[in-house]
Amino acid sequence: MTGLRQLGDRMTAENRDDLLQSIEEESGRMSRFVANLLDMTRIEAGTLKPKLDWVDVSDVVQAAVERTRNHAPGRLIETGIAADLPLIRGDSVLIGQVLFNLLDNAVKYGGDEPINVYARRDGKDVVISVTDLGKGIPPEDLDRIFEKFYRRGKPDGRAPGTGLGLSIARGFVEAMGGKIHAESPALRKRGTRIVMRFPGSEK
Ligand SMILES: Nc1ncnc2c1ncn2[C@@H]1O[C@H](COP(=O)(O)OP(=O)(O)OP(=O)(O)O)[C@@H](O)[C@H]1O
Ligand SMILES: [Mg+2]
Incomplete structure (x- = not known):
């Protein structure tokens, strides 16, 4: 990520693509994690009304x-x-x-x-x-x-x-x-x- 910011255009397209892909994967993982935490909280609070x-x-x-x-x-x-x-x-x-x-x-x-x-x-x-x-x-x-x-x-x-x-x-x-x-x-x-x-x- 820092590499992407510092090197910007001087980075090869391939390297930039790799980095962007890992950022995408990481943020996908993060949002699934947060969604899971919220789901768990709802189950435990007994507020889950399907x-x-x-x-x-x-x-x-x-x-x-x-x-x-x-x-x-x-x-x-x-x-x-x-x-x-x-x-x-x-x-x-x-x-x-x-x-x-x-x-x-x-x-x-x-x-x-x-x-x-x-x-x-x-x-x-x-x-x-x-x-x-x-x-x-x-x-x-x-x-x-x-x-x-x-x-x-x-x-x-x-x-x-x-x-x-x-x-x-x-x-x-x-x-x-x-x-x-x-x-x-x-x-x-x-x-x-x-x-x-x-x-x-x-x-
Ligand atoms: N299809 C599977 N084959 C083998 N082991 C499994 C499988 N599904 C789940 N497990 C085992 O059961 C554990 C609990 O699964 P669970 O989905 O609750 O959590 P997780 O996948 O570790 O994390 P999270 O789902 O929160 O991202 C897993 O860590 C894994 O060890
Ligand atoms: Mg799992």
Whole structure:
């Protein structure tokens, strides 16, 4: 940043581009962090009142996937949305934020292979899952990862983060009457799957 200010035009276009990219990344991270802190504060203050509208899961998934693609352009994200999904009762902004937090984790911890987002009907419920093929999570940590500030592994060399994304996800999902849990391994002895379940509109 100082380099950019001091050298200005004398910097090569490539160097300037690199610097601007890291500034962009850093400010994106900062605004996600602040958004997470505010979300957590709202959950803890008990002032979170989700709107309970009828939500089309397919729309919310597409929007969250688009948002993730913008912030991780190189990553392949595949979606499989069942055609017969009932609407669910919830707040599309909150569900979108939850999906984004799960996708952000899949990008950070999920290795290089494609990420899958599925939505299907199970009886009267709608089940939405985000699956990656990364290193996965040992059984003893599958519940702890939803605790506030809990992060796995050694501080050095791990992806940036605060340990808030999943606790916010659980707070939001439960406030809308749903449930969320983690499964690992997800597929072929690898990876992580986060599964959400919401009551559907049809009786
Ligand atoms: N898909 C995943 N694969 C492997 N580990 C995961 C995955 N998702 C979450 N984790 C583990 O659970 C921890 C908690 O996740 P959470 O999203 O709450 O916080 P974070 O990603 O560390 O930080 P933040 O979401 O606040 O940026 C992570 O630090 C990571 O160790
Ligand atoms: Mg996270």
